[in-house]
Every structure is written in structure tokens, then in C-alpha cells.
Amino acid sequence: MKQTLIEQLNNWHEEEEYQKIVDLLKTTPDVEQSYEAVSLLARAYNNLGLYKEALHQLENIAEAGKQDPLWHYRVGYSLYHLKRYEEAAQAFHRSDQLETGDQSTEYFLRRSFQKAEKQKREQLRLARKKASLKRGDYIERKLPFSDMNLTDxxxxxxxxxxxxxxDPPTDERIESIEKELGYKLPSSYIQLMKQQNGGIPRNTILPTEDSTSWAEDHIAITGIMGIGREKDYSLCGEFGSPFMIEEWGYPDIGVVICDCPSAGHDVVMLDYRACGRDGEPEVVHVDQEDDYEITFLADNFEAFIRGLVSEDEYDTSEEDKQHDVDKVMHGKFSPLLEELCSRVTEVEQMEQKIRSICARIVEEKGHFTFHANELSYVMYDVQFWLYTKSYPNTSRDQYVSAYQNIIAFGGEFGQGGYAPSFVTDWLDQRIKEGRIVQNDGILRLTNSFTEEIMKQLNEA
Structure with missing residues (x-):
């Protein structure tokens, strides 16, 4: 391939214009015989989330890629996201053998081994459960929560x-909700909802054997959804089970029963895969941030409730910190932040500069939030520079409104919330210092402050 074409493809890669790479390489005459072209095409497919297409392209150049650590890495990346973890581990292991010390390879190698072992256990557990149900093994039934004090x-x-x-659900309401969901709700859940129909339990932590994006040994819930439609967090409410499955892409394996502190990025579900739509479901954790990874929690809803413990029993600071480090280093940018970064020409590797500053914030604070401190102010400055560079005629109200869509509620690379007063206090301070000026209602950075921001970015 010509050097100019390679440079163009790499520039598009930095700008996350992956579809342009695909469109060009698919029409380039030498793509079928050029190892480098096919490898770059596979990389673009991987970045577009088209992992089967990427793997197909890589298989076409398998012979030439035998001694290329990058080829093995890209194969592993495709297999990992196709949930073929054992094969992914083999590919990453070979890449690591050919070129040791690459942090990304080591990360995915470790995660692939962990997920492969977990996948084997999950498959075995489901097979045993289905076999037990098929045999009709006797299970002693008793009144749900008969020996548990639910007063507090x-x-x-x-x-x-x-x-x-x-309000407590009527039989008619229960039947109506079950019909809408397409699943029979477990008797223990109905019994608890008749005591109180949805809410926030005092104990919100459930110990786990497997690690999740939340912690190494437990998950946390925010609340338990009630049987109804009128409340936002009821089974068929605005943010209920159908919404999470249809809009957020959670697997259609049952019913979302609890939301979690991640603001939609993980949930607890009733899992009907083994028992069928009318059976007694298991309870699982599903992690949207980790390709909808499923983690077994309990044999049934009553066991799940009985297993909840107080958050006081866990010091989650280290897990929270590591979770946020992974988030800022690997989380996908919001559409707005991607758009703003793609238009930057003054600073090289803009995305990595932002991630580097945010990683330092997490190291200092232990979590990913912006407050009234020096590094947070750097990120307030950077976001304002990015936004007004693309949207120069921005007023105060317009910016404050747009701010939340850059990082605060940015999805994977986001904080799940923010304090508006911190943003407005920062803006007032910069105006007072004369670093941001306001003319006819339009805000802009001074030239000297713009240079200061770019210097900080280049040193990040």
C-alpha cells in the first residue's frame, strides 16, 4: 500500500472514522492481496463492533500473520467480543509470546482466562438445572419469607x-403485568410486593463468587421494582423491564427486577432460560458495560432477598477506584465528546490526553467526579474549549445545558451525574479572572487562556 494511503487510514483511525476506512479499503484494488490492507480493514471492523466480519478478514491472512503479534491480538479481540473466550485467551497468549509487555494484550489475556472459566461454570450450572427440572426433582415448598422478619x-x-x-397489587394487576412481560412472576416476589409494592431495601449489597464491573466479590442494587406501570421504576414503568430490554439492549432472558447505582449500565434480572416462561427463575446480574456479561446470583428470588447485606460490611473504595480507572481508560466517549474531539487539529491524540487527565483525577479522588479542585478545573476548561471551538456562538444557558451531554452523562465514559453548581461556579470564576469573556451574551475563551489550555493538554 502507498504510504500516503496508510497515513490517511491511520488519521481516520485516530478520528474514529472507521466506516470511511471500510468503505475505502473495500474498493481498493490490492486489498485482497495486501496483508497490511486486510489487517487495517479488520481493525476497522473490530472498532465498528462487526467482530464476525473482522475475524473473517483476519482468517484470510492467517498464514501471513502467524508471526505477527498484532494479527493474533486482533484475532483475540474479535473472539473476545464474540464471547469465544477460550479461543481468545489462546490468541492473546500467542500475541504475548511474540511481543511481551504490551499492557492491552496482558489485560485482555487475563480477562479472557477469567471469562472462559466463568463461561464453563455457567454452562455446566445451566445444564444441571435443566436436567434437574426435566427429571422433576422434588423441591420442598413453603410459604415465602415465612421465617423472615420483613418489618425493617x-x-x-x-x-x-x-x-x-x-399501591399493593391486585390479582388483576398481577395478571395484566405478567401478560405484558410474557413471564409468570415468582410467588416469592409477589408475596414481597403485597407487603410493599416496590422500593429501596435497607440492605443493598449481595455477595458474589465472581467479580463484576462493580466489585470483585459483590454487586449493589438501588431499588426493587414493583408490580405496576405508573412509577418510573416499576416493572412496566418508564424505566422498567421492557424499556431496559428494548432501549438498552439487555438480553431477552426474563425480567429486569432491580436497577443498580450505575444509572442503567448494569441490572439484576429474573432469568428464565433454564425453567421456561412459567417456571421458577434464577436471579442474575447483567453488565451492559461488559458486553452484557451474565453473573449468577441466586437460585430464586427469595434466596436473592435473603442474601442481601448492608453496605457497611464492604469497603468498596479500592474496587470503586479500579472500576473508574478502567472506565476512563477504556470507556467509549459520548457521541458529543467524540464529535468535539474529531474536530481538534491543534492537539495530537486528543482522546488520550483527556483519558490521561481523568485517570489522574481518579487516582487523586478514588472515583471519577469533577469538583472544585485544580484538575477538575482543567477538565472544565477543556470541555468548554472543545465545545466553543465547534459551537462558537454559545451563550451561558446553552453551554450549561449542553455540558451534561459531554462527560457528566456520557455513558461508558461518564460520571452518571454531576453537581450543576460546580459548573456554574467554575464559569463565574473564569469570567471573574478574565479568562472567559462575554460579549453580547456569547462566551469565548481569551487567546492567552486558550494557549494555556493547549499547553496543559500537550503536557498531559
Whole structure:
């Protein structure tokens, strides 16, 4: 391939214009015989999430790639996201043998081994459960929660009453919700909802044998959805089970029963894969941030409830910190942040500069938030520079409104919330310092402050 074409493809890669790479290489005459062209095409397919297409392209150049660590890495990356973890581990292991010390290879190698072992256990457990149900093994039944004191189970708050709690469900309401969901709700869940129909429990932590994106040994829930439609967090409410499956892409294996503190990026579900739509479901954790990874939690809903413990039993600071480090280093940028970064020509590797600064923030604070400190102010400055560079006629109200869509609620690379007063206080401070000026309602950075921001970025 010509050097100019390679440079163009690499520039598009840096700008995350992966479809342009695919479109060009598919029409380039030498793509079928050029090892480098096919490898770059596979990389673009991987970045577009088209892992089967990427793997197909890489298989076409398998003979030439035998001694190329990058070829093995890209094969492993495709297999990893296709959930073929054992094969992915083999590919990453070979890449590591050919070129030791690559951090990304080592990360995916470790994760592939972990997920392969977990996948084997999950397949074995489901097979045993299905076999047990087929045999009709006897299970002694008793009245749900008959020996459990539920008096202090719920944490009463205005938020819980407003967002979760509905009137006790009638038989007609239960039947209607089950029909809409397409699943029979477990008797233990119905029994608990008749005691209180949705809410926030006092104990919100469940110990786990497997690690998740939340922690090494437990998950956390925010609340339990009630049987209804009127509350935001009820089974068929605005953010209920159908919404999470249809809009967020959660697997259609049952019913979303609990939301989690990640603001939609992981949930707890009733899992009907083994028992069928009318059977007794298991309870699982599903992690949207990790390709909808499923982690077994409990044999049934009652066991799940009985397993909840107080958050006081866990010091999650290190797990929270590592979770946020992984988030800022690997999380996908919001569409707006991607757009803003793609238009930057003054600073090289803009995405990595942002990730580097945010990683330092996490190291200092232990979590990914911006407050009224020096590094946070750098990120407030950077976001404002990025936004007004693309949208120069921005007023104060327009920027404050747009701010939340850059990083605060940025999805994978996001904080899940923010304090508006921190943003407006930063803006007032910069205006007071004369670093941001306002003319006819339009905000802009001074030239000297723009140079200062770019210097900080280049040194990041």
C-alpha cells in the first residue's frame, strides 16, 4: 500500500472514522492481496463492533500473520467480543509470546482466562438445572419469607415512594403485568410486593463468587421494582423491564427486577432460560458495560432477598477506584465528546490526553467526579474549549445545558451525574479572572487562556 494511503487510514483511525476506512479499503484494488490492507480493514471492523466480519478478514491472512503479534491480538479481540473466550485467551497468549509487555494484550489475556472459566461454570450450572427440572426433582415448598422478619426490610424515603412504591397489587394487576412481560412472576416476589409494592431495601449489597464491573466479590442494587406501570421504576414503568430490554439492549432472558447505582449500565434480572416462561427463575446480574456479561446470583428470588447485606460490611473504595480507572481508560466517549474531539487539529491524540487527565483525577479522588479542585478545573476548561471551538456562538444557558451531554452523562465514559453548581461556579470564576469573556451574551475563551489550555493538554 502507498504510504500516503496508510497515513490517511491511520488519521481516520485516530478520528474514529472507521466506516470511511471500510468503505475505502473495500474498493481498493490490492486489498485482497495486501496483508497490511486486510489487517487495517479488520481493525476497522473490530472498532465498528462487526467482530464476525473482522475475524473473517483476519482468517484470510492467517498464514501471513502467524508471526505477527498484532494479527493474533486482533484475532483475540474479535473472539473476545464474540464471547469465544477460550479461543481468545489462546490468541492473546500467542500475541504475548511474540511481543511481551504490551499492557492491552496482558489485560485482555487475563480477562479472557477469567471469562472462559466463568463461561464453563455457567454452562455446566445451566445444564444441571435443566436436567434437574426435566427429571422433576422434588423441591420442598413453603410459604415465602415465612421465617423472615420483613418489618425493617424497606428504607422509607420520599424518593423511594415517588419513584418505586405503588399501591399493593391486585390479582388483576398481577395478571395484566405478567401478560405484558410474557413471564409468570415468582410467588416469592409477589408475596414481597403485597407487603410493599416496590422500593429501596435497607440492605443493598449481595455477595458474589465472581467479580463484576462493580466489585470483585459483590454487586449493589438501588431499588426493587414493583408490580405496576405508573412509577418510573416499576416493572412496566418508564424505566422498567421492557424499556431496559428494548432501549438498552439487555438480553431477552426474563425480567429486569432491580436497577443498580450505575444509572442503567448494569441490572439484576429474573432469568428464565433454564425453567421456561412459567417456571421458577434464577436471579442474575447483567453488565451492559461488559458486553452484557451474565453473573449468577441466586437460585430464586427469595434466596436473592435473603442474601442481601448492608453496605457497611464492604469497603468498596479500592474496587470503586479500579472500576473508574478502567472506565476512563477504556470507556467509549459520548457521541458529543467524540464529535468535539474529531474536530481538534491543534492537539495530537486528543482522546488520550483527556483519558490521561481523568485517570489522574481518579487516582487523586478514588472515583471519577469533577469538583472544585485544580484538575477538575482543567477538565472544565477543556470541555468548554472543545465545545466553543465547534459551537462558537454559545451563550451561558446553552453551554450549561449542553455540558451534561459531554462527560457528566456520557455513558461508558461518564460520571452518571454531576453537581450543576460546580459548573456554574467554575464559569463565574473564569469570567471573574478574565479568562472567559462575554460579549453580547456569547462566551469565548481569551487567546492567552486558550494557549494555556493547549499547553496543559500537550503536557498531559
Amino acid at each position: 426490610f424497606w428504607d422509607d424515603s420520599e424518593y423511594a415512594r415517588t419513584s418505586y412504591q405503588s
